[in-house]
Amino acid sequence: MRNADVASLLDQIAGLLDIKGELLLRVRAFREAAQAIRGLGEDIATLWREDRLSDIRGVGTSIAGVIKAYLRTGHSACLADLQPQEPAGALELMQIPGLGPHRARVLSEQLGITSIEGLIRAATNQALRGLPGMGATTEAKLLREANRVAARSRRIPLFVAWPLAEDMATQLQADPAIVAAAPVGSIRRRKETIGDIDVLLATTDAAAAFRHAASLPLVREVVTEGPAHCTVLTHDHLQIDLWAVTPDQWGAALQSYTGSKAHNIHLRTLAANRGLKLNQYGLFRADGFRFAGETEAGVFDALGLAWIPPELREDQGEIEAAATDSLPDLIELEDIRGDCHTHTTYSDGRNRLEEMADAAIARGYAWLLVTDHSYSLTIAKGLTQAKALAQRRAIAELNRRLAPFRILQGVELEIRMDGSLDCDDPFLATFDMVGASLHPGTRRPNARHPARLLGAMADPFGDVINQPTGGVFGKQAPYEVDMERVIETAIQTGTALEINGSHRFDLSSALARHARDLGAVFTLSSDAHSVAELDGMRYAVAFARRAWIDKAHVLNARDVDSLLRQVWAA
Ligand code: DGT
Ligand code: CA
Ligand code: CA
Numbered sequence: 066m067r068n069a070d071v072a073s074l075l076d077q078i079a080g081l082l083d084i085k086g087e088l089l090l091r092v093r094a095f096r097e098a099a100q101a102i103r104g105l106g107e108d109i110a111t112l113w114r115e116d117r118l119s120d121i122r123g124v125g126t127s128i129a130g131v132i133k134a135y136l137r138t139g140h141s142a143c144l145a146d147l148q149p150q151e152p153a154g155a156l157e158l159m160q161i162p163g164l165g166p167h168r169a170r171v172l173s174e175q176l177g178i179t180s181i182e183g184l185i186r187a188a189t190n191q192a193l194r195g196l197p198g199m200g201a202t203t204e205a206k207l208l209r210e211a212n213r214v215a216a217r218s219r220r221i222p223l224f225v226a227w228p229l230a231e232d233m234a235t236q237l238q239a240d241p242a243i244v245a246a247a248p249v250g251s252i253r254r255r256k257e258t259i260g261d262i263d264v265l266l267a268t269t270d271a272a273a274a275f276r277h278a279a280s281l282p283l284v285r286e287v288v289t290e291g292p293a294h295c296t297v298l299t300h301d302h303l304q305i306d307l308w309a310v311t312p313d314q315w316g317a318a319l320q321s322y323t324g325s326k327a328h329n330i331h332l333r334t335l336a337a338n339r340g341l342k343l344n345q346y347g348l349f350r351a352d353g354f355r356f357a358g359e360t361e362a363g364v365f366d367a368l369g370l371a372w373i374p375p376e377l378r379e380d381q382g383e384i385e386a387a388a389t390d391s392l393p394d395l396i397e398l399e400d401i402r403g404d405c406h407t408h409t410t411y412s413d414g415r416n417r418l419e420e421m422a423d424a425a426i427a428r429g430y431a432w433l434l435v436t437d438h439s440y441s442l443t444i445a446k447g448l449t450q451a452k453a454l455a456q457r458r459a460i461a462e463l464n465r466r467l468a469p470f471r472i473l474q475g476v477e478l479e480i481r482m483d484g485s486l487d488c489d490d491p492f493l494a495t496f497d498m499v500g501a502s503l504h505p506g507t508r509r510p511n512a513r514h515p516a517r518l519l520g521a522m523a524d525p526f527g528d529v530i531n532q533p534t535g536g537v538f539g540k541q542a543p544y545e546v547d548m549e550r551v552i553e554t555a556i557q558t559g560t561a562l563e564i565n566g567s568h569r570f571d572l573s574s575a576l577a578r579h580a581r582d583l584g585a586v587f588t589l590s591s592d593a594h595s596v597a598e599l600d601g602m603r604y605a606v607a608f609a610r611r612a613w614i615d616k617a618h619v620l621n622a623r624d625v626d627s628l629l630r631q632v633w634a635a
Pocket of ligand 1: 326
């Protein structure tokens, strides 16, 4: 047991006594003793053995007793006695600046508030004003601080953070003081979820740049500002870090603030091993001479590395691959020839078939696979056989008009509870491509899910497994399926796995990387239920890139004939 442990025990006791409303003098005694013990030049156990505990500043008989008991048993009855008396949630509430133990106790005892979320609700309903010592101003301040603390502990999905960061960068770029602005951090790496938003600025006048940022409509307040870094909050309590560098430092800063931290550590170590120093200002020789930093590619090049796509920068083999020039040729949005998962008004889509086709043409696609829901998903008004045939006639007519563009008729097929596909096989054979999905009953843990998925893959007509894990970000946990087995079976049966670009993160880039390493083939899809949602493809591509997936393993990168050949051969 070390001095730090004992000091931390005394601090905890002080905190709990404080919450309890104990005399300040006694609280302070524990804090002072803790501080003195942290600064001790010798082991506290030695002092105890030599009976010199009371030599320590602030340690009287009662605190000495607490320390002795703790050193002897490794437990503290004093701490244990205090803990149950702590009002529920007080420690959580005390994370909020301006909310001390006294207020935490009042909130808990009088309003039953035991969490930050609870406090936000109560303050929003103006339930705090009227409590002793609390008016509308304090209430507003606590609400603001509580929102900040809550936002810090919550990760934001990429589909919220990325557009916001792009928007911010575009607005900043309009300022004459700002030469360039770009999202960096986990957004540039296209991570599924984002802790905070980072934007890099090239400017020779950081103060002016930060002033401009603070004046943008989306900014609510400036939290901190220094010479090269400024943190602002949006009205939705999202935190944005702004990093300012001079234009000649742009490349090094882009590398540095993109991260990830693990990637940076590896890269900087590699530089150090060659007697070089890499930081956000450039790549330097020991004598201070800077020979790279203006461009990011220049930094990598000077280290003997190929430029590494940001999506790979997680220190998961990318630096080694860059050193041997064996980075994967990642799939790009421009490679995508069509979308593999879209809906129309034939099921629960909001746009008509021809509108979806026109939008696909406008995106530069060569084909569009429409995959309306099959019959059993009644909430989605799925395709009956008659409806499917009517859609097929409409597609044929449109295809004559839109050639060489091709609409393909697929179906998003339900996998029934017994594992069979929601359609008779002879009729299935008449679709261009069949994607199988689990929807009904997936909310409940269900032992049959694995069997259902495996059954669908064994079916000769199942071409793709859509949204393989069933998770929806912030809404639905993935279901309990042995994904290892699903991936293996997909590879054995020639079934593609979907990377869904809607709000599911399914497959996640981590699972997709694993599947890719084993040799799986993928479809990337927007799962669009409207023309606007076709844009989800950029997320599917981003996650595929994070998974090191190249064009050869993506069905959407093929032209129609090659796609159908592949699908029918499997
Ligand atoms: P997140 O925000 O949790 O989703 O993940 P990141 O990767 O965006 O992490 P973040 O925002 O802490 O930092 C972004 C990058 O910037 C990361 O690679 C490390 C770098 N960075 C963060 N803070 C500092 C700093 O104070 N100085 C320097 N030079 N770099 C920093
Ligand atoms: Ca960040
Ligand atoms: Ca940050």
